[in-house]
Amino acid sequence: MPAIKFPDGQVKKYKNGTKPSDILEEIGGRLKKQSVAARVNGRLIDLSGILDQDGEIQFIDINSPEGLDIYWHSSAHIMAHAIKKIFPNAKFAFGPPVEQGFYYDVDVERSLTPEDLVKIEEVMQEIITKDEPFVREELSVEEALVLFKDLNETYKVEQIERLGEPPSIYREGSFVDLCRGPHLPSTGYVKYFKLLSIAGAYWLGDEKNPMLQRVYGISFPKKSQLDEYIQRIEEAKKRDHRKLGRELDLYSINDDIGPGLVLWHPKGAYIRHKIEEHWRNEHLKSGYEFVTTPHIARKELWNKSGHLDFFTENMFSEMDVDEQPYLVKPMNCPFHLQIYKTSTKSYRDLPIRWAELGTVYRYERSGVLHGLMRVRGFTQDDAHIFCRQDQLDDEVSRVIGFCLNMLKSFGFEDVDIYLSTRPENYVGTIENWDRATEALKLGLEKASLNYQVDPGEGVFYGPKIDIKIKDVLGRSWQCSTIQVDFNEPERFDITYVGQDGDKHRPIMLHRALMGSLERFFGVLIEHYAGAFPLWLAPVQVHVMPITDKQRDFALTIHQELIRSDIRSYIDDRSEKVGFKIRDAETKKTPYMLIIGQKEVENNMVSVRKHREGDKGSVQLTDFIEQLKKEIAEKV
RNA sequence: GCCACCAUAGCUCAGUAGGUAGAGCACCUCACUUGUAAUGAGGCUGUCGCGGGUUCGAUUCCUGCUGGUGGCUCCA
Numbered sequence: 001m002p003a004i005k006f007p008d009g010q011v012k013k014y015k016n017g018t019k020p021s022d023i024l025e026e027i028g029g030r031l032k033k034q035s036v037a038a039r040v041n042g043r044l045i046d047l048s049g050i051l052d053q054d055g056e057i058q059f060i061d062i063n064s065p066e067g068l069d070i071y072w073h074s075s076a077h078i079m080a081h082a083i084k085k086i087f088p089n090a091k092f093a094f095g096p097p098v099e100q101g102f103y104y105d106v107d108v109e110r111s112l113t114p115e116d117l118v119k120i121e122e123v124m125q126e127i128i129t130k131d132e133p134f135v136r137e138e139l140s141v142e143e144a145l146v147l148f149k150d151l152n153e154t155y156k157v158e159q160i161e162r163l164g165e166p167p168s169i170y171r172e173g174s175f176v177d178l179c180r181g182p183h184l185p186s187t188g189y190v191k192y193f194k195l196l197s198i199a200g201a202y203w204l205g206d207e208k209n210p211m212l213q214r215v216y217g218i219s220f221p222k223k224s225q226l227d228e229y230i231q232r233i234e235e236a237k238k239r240d241h242r243k244l245g246r247e248l249d250l251y252s253i254n255d256d257i258g259p260g261l262v263l264w265h266p267k268g269a270y271i272r273h274k275i276e277e278h279w280r281n282e283h284l285k286s287g288y289e290f291v292t293t294p295h296i297a298r299k300e301l302w303n304k305s306g307h308l309d310f311f312t313e314n315m316f317s318e319m320d321v322d323e324q325p326y327l328v329k330p331m332n333c334p335f336h337l338q339i340y341k342t343s344t345k346s347y348r349d350l351p352i353r354w355a356e357l358g359t360v361y362r363y364e365r366s367g368v369l370h371g372l373m374r375v376r377g378f379t380q381d382d383a384h385i386f387c388r389q390d391q392l393d394d395e396v397s398r399v400i401g402f403c404l405n406m407l408k409s410f411g412f413e414d415v416d417i418y419l420s421t422r423p424e425n426y427v428g429t430i431e432n433w434d435r436a437t438e439a440l441k442l443g444l445e446k447a448s449l450n451y452q453v454d455p456g457e458g459v460f461y462g463p464k465i466d467i468k469i470k471d472v473l474g475r476s477w478q479c480s481t482i483q484v485d486f487n488e489p490e491r492f493d494i495t496y497v498g499q500d501g502d503k504h505r506p507i508m509l510h511r512a513l514m515g516s517l518e519r520f521f522g523v524l525i526e527h528y529a530g531a532f533p534l535w536l537a538p539v540q541v542h543v544m545p546i547t548d549k550q551r552d553f554a555l556t557i558h559q560e561l562i563r564s565d566i567r568s569y570i571d572d573r574s575e576k577v578g579f580k581i582r583d584a585e586t587k588k589t590p591y592m593l594i595i596g597q598k599e600v601e602n603n604m605v606s607v608r609k610h611r612e613g614d615k616g617s618v619q620l621t622d623f624i625e626q627l628k629k630e631i632a633e634k635v
Numbered sequence: 636g637c638c639a640c641c642a643u644a645g646c647u648c649a650g651u652a653g654g655u656a657g658a659g660c661a662c663c664u665c666a667c668u669u670g671u672a673a674u675g676a677g678g679c680u681g682u683c684g685c686g687g688g689u690u691c692g693a694u695u696c697c698u699g700c701u702g703g704u705g706g707c708u709c710c711a
Binding site: 103111112113114196197198199200201202205206207211212213214216242246247255259313314360362364365366367368369370373374375378380381382466477478479480481512514515516518519520544546547548549574575576577578579580581582583584585586592594596597598606608613614 | 674
């Protein structure tokens with residue numbers, strides 16, 4: 001007689017063999033309708049699972065994150081079932097739920113087409129209409145191997161062998177799949193779904209393995225949720241930085257120049273200029289000094305730094321300079337190290353913080369290039385900090401705080417933070433790694449930040465903190481990074497003279513706050529949907545006379561704005577004011593000044609704000625004051 | 636790099652069952668002199684991504700390449 005404790009603290013005894021679904025039957029109502037699985041003693045189980053011991057139960061709501069995961073997971077099974085019906089020889093790999101929906105990796109004899117997706121959707125609907133229950137079975141390894149070998153499911157067989165423990169399977173009608181579960185009670189629970197795309201994916205994520213076809217889909221209990229999802233994707237596409245970059249004339253990438261090489265147009269370059277200006281000011285305030293280094297260096301430098309050992313596949317091929325091989329820089333660090341070495345450093349000199357907007361070039365495989373987010377030539381807002389062991393904690397803390405502040409000034413408050421720890425291949429001692437990792441961790445905790453640990457994801461030369469920002473379609477892009485380096489100080493043999501008169505090895509931190517200006521600009525465009533805050537807007541004010549009669553007055557206003565350091569543009573075309581407003585609105589100019597006869601007579605300006613509309617008339621001096629305030633506050 | 640898809644005017648797109656192409660916006664000119672998201676009329680705009688093949692003839696069919704898109708792998 002298991003005693004089951006409910007979330008409200010109530011404890012009830014049930015007879016042996018009771019299932020969560022029995023309890024739901026008894027409770028009924030909304031809970032029964034909305035629950036798709038149960039968590040018993042922390043473990044998720046099917047509603048048809050057996051409660052055989054005492055424990056705490058909690059029902060999983062269909063619309064909770066876990067509920068949707070189960071929903072999508074079961075949807076993936078239904079999709080696989082449908083594919084199996086259409087392609088009896090299809091073999092299946094993995095089909096998990098993801099952040100937005102689900103996918104299944106399949107091995108089908110021919111390439112799937114969009115028409116196939118339509119067909120698969122139809123068959124899925126049939127399976128759903130049949131409302132077959134998902135039935136769990138637990139098998140021994142041997143039984144499972146026999147079953148899946150019979151089905152010629154080679155990937156499943158491989159997976160069973162890899163697991164090495166008795167697996168569970170789920171049957172649903174004639175379809176059987178290796179799966180941990182839990183699942184929805186039956187296929188009929190899946191109401192509204194859509195298959196979204198087909199892509200290639202390597203078996204087990206290894207590019208040496210064969211490529212499977214990955215079919216992505218999404219499903220929801222309610223039609224409105226599916227509609228909203230599709231609409232959200234459509235809306236997101238409108239603020240894609242590649243679309244806005246073209247529409248707002250910010251940048252372009254040109255085939256004649258080469259893929260992954262960015263042309264910053266005047267408006268984009270202006271925004272970049274403001275970003276850099278802000279960046280420089282903040283760095284000076286934070287105790288950094290600037291350095292500037294060349295774009296190429298002798299091959300030998302890259303040999304010394306280790307880049308030729310671990311980074312060659314990302315470096316552009318060498319060039320010949322007076323019969324000496326040179327390489328274009330993929331990183332700035334070796335240069336900074338060479339500056340360090342030009343003089344003997346005392347412990348009193350540390351910490352040294354050297355920053356550079358350093359433009360680097362990396363060969364990125366063609367398939368990975370993506371607008372401004374992933375390019376082949378980019379400018380890092382790089383800095384290297386050389387410090388003593390006793391300064392490490394403090395430096396890490398400072399960088400974290402500095403970094404978050406920098407992101408905040410561009411409106412990024414919601415970011416994902418990762419701590420990447422020691423990978424399999426590493427240089428340096430375990431003690432050093434542990435100490436450095438501890439320092440990074442301490443820094444994060446002192447700032448009371450939420451972060452995830454990425455075990456083994458550190459660079460071979462040291463642990464790191466990464467901050468990622470999501471683009472408009474929910475794809476994560478790494479921007480900020482703070483890395484400890486045990487490799488290069490060693491290779492370049494940099495030292496400082498300690499209080500004891502001996503030479504010591506300083507600790508080196510690499511850090512980039514925005515990461516690269518290109519990527520950062522990309523996420524920034526999407527973040528603001530192209531409507532940049534006043535301080536960044538390339539054109540801050542559109543001045544528009546209503547008729548030619550007000551042109552002279554409008555011109556004096558435009559000139560006054562320019563004199564006051566406001567970026568003004570005068571639209572004196574002989575067009576209706578509605579036309580000019582539309583134009584300025586489309587260009588997302590923050591402010592419009594409309595100048596008609598009334599304004600001329602009263603010596604006023606009529607203010608209109610982007611997306612907000614008419615703000616009424618004010619004195620020009622007041623308007624300028626207001627703008628200056630807004631610019632200073634960077635809102 | 637791998638899998639799939641795509642490439643027509645500056646942009647968004649239509650089109651040709653194979654006979655060298657069109658619309659809207661943008662741009663230019665003229666008229667209108669206008670009050671908070673599109674005034675009207677006229678004009679300009681193309682190696683139909685590049686190369687090869689099939690064909691009397693290719694933007695259209697086949698093929699190679701280049702570039703892009705969505706993923707995978709890899710990374711700021």
